[in-house]
Amino acid sequence: MRVAHPRPGALRARLAGASLAVLAQVAPSVAAPPAEGSVQLDEISVESRGGGPVQAARPGAAARAAESPTGPVDGYVATRSATATKTNTRLIETPQSITVIGRQQIDAQNAQTLTQATQYVAGAYAGTFGADTRIDYLTLRGFVVSDYGVYRDGLQLLNYGFGYFRTNAFGLERIEILRGPASVLFGAGSPGGIVNTISKRPTQDPFGSVEVGGGSFGQAYAAFDLGGPADQDGHWFYRLTGYGRQGGTQVDGAPDNSYSIAPALTYKPDGSTKITVLASFQHDTTAVTANFLPYLGTVRPNLSGLRIPRALNVGDAGFNTFQRDQASLGYEFEHVFDDTFAVRQNLRYAFNQSDQNSDIGQLGYSDAAQTRLARYQFRDSAKVNLFQVDNQGEARFSDGFFRHDVLMGLDYKNYQLHDNQASLFPANDLSIVAPVYGGPAGIPTPYLVNADSFQQLGLYLQDQIKITDRLTLLLGGRQDFADNRVRDRLTPANSNGRSDTGTTYRTALIYNFDNGLAPYVSYSTSFQPLIGSDINNQTFRPETGRQVEGGVKFEPPGQGYFLTLAGFDIHRQNVLTANPANTLFQAQLGEVRSTGFEAQLVASLAEGLNVAASYTIYGLTNERGTADAIGKVPVxxxxxxxNLFADYTIPTGALRGFGFGGGVRYVGRSFADAANLYRVPDSVLFDAQVHYNWDRWRLQVNATNIGDRRYVSSCQAFNSCFYGEARRVLASLSYRW
Structure with a gap:
C-alpha cells in the first residue's frame, strides 16, 4: 500500500530540443553579429514550421535569423517554442497560453533554482512550501505540476514519493511554462499545465564563461560554461557546463550543497541529419528546511504570544539530512528527407537515488503553553530508474485547399521506484525557546517497502491546418495504454496492479491579424495514470480533466513586447485527497474546478530595458470530497x-554598462484547513538588483525579499505551515570570452 507521508504535497506520477528542420520554403534571413556574451546556437540549415519572413527585432536591434525553439531568447520576448505543439511554432500562432523565460532573464534575477526562476509567471505559484531545498514545488492554475508536470527537453522528470529529481537553473537555456492540459502530446501532466526546461546545447561559435558568487547564509558558488566547434570540418560541436554550490540556508545547521556537470555533443554529418547527446550528473546534500510548523506560532502568535523562529531547525541538527545523486544520458536525433518529411527520436535514461533521515514536526505542540514542538522521526531511501523514448514523424504539405503540418508520434516510458519508508512515533520534543538537540530517539520502524512499476505507451496525431493565411485550426488526438504495479515487500499479499487506457484530444482555433492581434479558443482534455495505492491496497484510478480556454495574444510588429490575456475553466476528476479515516493515506474523493483569468506581459521596450509582469486571479473549488471540503477552496x-520585474542597463554615455532594477511580488491569501476556517494572509515582497558590465566582465548583486519580510507561504494543514524565503543577497562576478 502507498502511504501518503506528510511531505510537501503528495508528489504523484516536449519535443526534446533537437533543432526542427526546414519543411517549407526557405525564409530570407539576415544574421546579426551576436551581442557580447551571447551564445548563438547552431541549427540545421534554415527555419522550420511556422516559417515566413523574419520577425522584426526590437527597437534599436539589428535584424537577425529566426529564433530557435531550443536556443537563446533575444531579450525577454521569445517568438517561438516547440512545447505546446512539438513543432517549431511561432508563439503568436499558438492557441494556448505559454510563457518562455530565456537565459537573459534567468541571469538578471540570478535564479539558482526552478522555483526562483518562475516567480514572475502568470498562473504559477512557485513557493508553496517556502524554503524547501529538496525539490522545486510548483502549481499552475491551482494544480500541482511538480509531480507529473515537470519536463526536461520534452521528456518527463517523474517525481513520486521521495524519489524526485531537481533541476539546476544554471544548466538551462530557457524555461517554458505551458498552461492548460498537454496530455494530447505528452500523455502525462496536470490539467494546470507543464513546465518544460530546455538544456544548454552545443554552439556553432566558440565561447566560454566563468562565474563566482556568494552571499547570505554563507553560500558560495562557482560555475563555468564552454562550447563551440570540436573539429575543423564543422561536423562536431560541444558544450560543457559545470556548477558547484556550498553553504547554509535560512534554517540553522541545514546545508545546501550541490555539484553538477553537464556535457553535450552534437554531430552533423550533413545539412539534413543531426544528433545531440545530452548527459548530466548532480549530487545534492541538504536537509529538511520546509519545516512543518503549527498555524499558531507562525501565521498567528501561539498561546504564549510567541512565534516560532524562522531559523529553527525542527530536525535534529546531528541527523537532519537529505542526500541525492541523479544522472541522465540521452540523445535527440533528427533527419530531414526533403521539404515535406522529417523524423525525430528523443531518448533518455535517468537515475535517481536519495536518502533522508530527520525529525519532523507536524504534530503540533506537546505542552499546554505551546513552547515545545512534538516530533516524529522519518527515514526514507528511494531509488528511481526512468527510461523514455519519443518517436516523431512530421509532414508539411498542401492538399490543394489547405496547408497542413501533420505530426505523428509514438512514445513510451518505463518508471521503476524502490521506496523504503520508516518512522518512529514519537521522537523527542523540541523547545522553540531554547532548543536542545540530542541523538535519535530510537530506530524507525519500516511501514512501507514497495517496488512500484509504471509503464505508459502513447500514440498521438496532430494537424496544424492553415485554413487561410490568418486562420489556423489545430486538431490533435492521443490514445494511451498504462500499466501500474505495486509490489508490497512487507506484506506480499497486498501487492496489486491495474491497466488503463485513455483517450485525450485538443481542438483550437487562432486568427492572426496583421497588427499582431491574435484571438484564440481551445478545448482540451487530460489523462493522468497515478502511481501507488490507497488504504485498501487498491491502485488508484487515472485522473482526468477538461479545459475550455479563450484568450487573445498581442505582438505588434517591431514594438518589442508580447501580451497574453487568457480565461479558462478546468474540471479535474479523481483527485487524490487525504483519507478522512486516516490522513496518512490518500483516497480519490476529490473533484476540483478552477476558473480564472491571466495576463502576462514580456517586453524589451527600449535598448537596455526589459520587463516581465503578470496578473492572475482564479476561483478554486472542491466540487466533490469530504463533507467539510465541498464548496471550499483547497488548502x-x-x-x-x-508581479512586476524590470531591469535597465544604460546603453551610452559615461555610465554605459551600469544597470539596475527590481521587482514586486504579490501573493494572495490561502487557507490552512479543508473547512476554510483558518486563513494564511497575503504578502507583498520586493526584489532588487544592480549590475555593471565592462569589457567582458559583469559584476552583479541581487537581493530577494529585500525587506526580509517574515511570511508564511502556505499551510497544508493546521499543524503544517511553511515559512517563505528570508532575505537572500547574492553577489556574482563573471567573465565571458
Missing part, C-alpha cells in the same frame, strides 16, 4: 497573484 493554494 495550500493562493488564488490571486500580481
Amino acid at each position: 495550500n493554494i493562493p488564488e490571486n497573484f500580481a
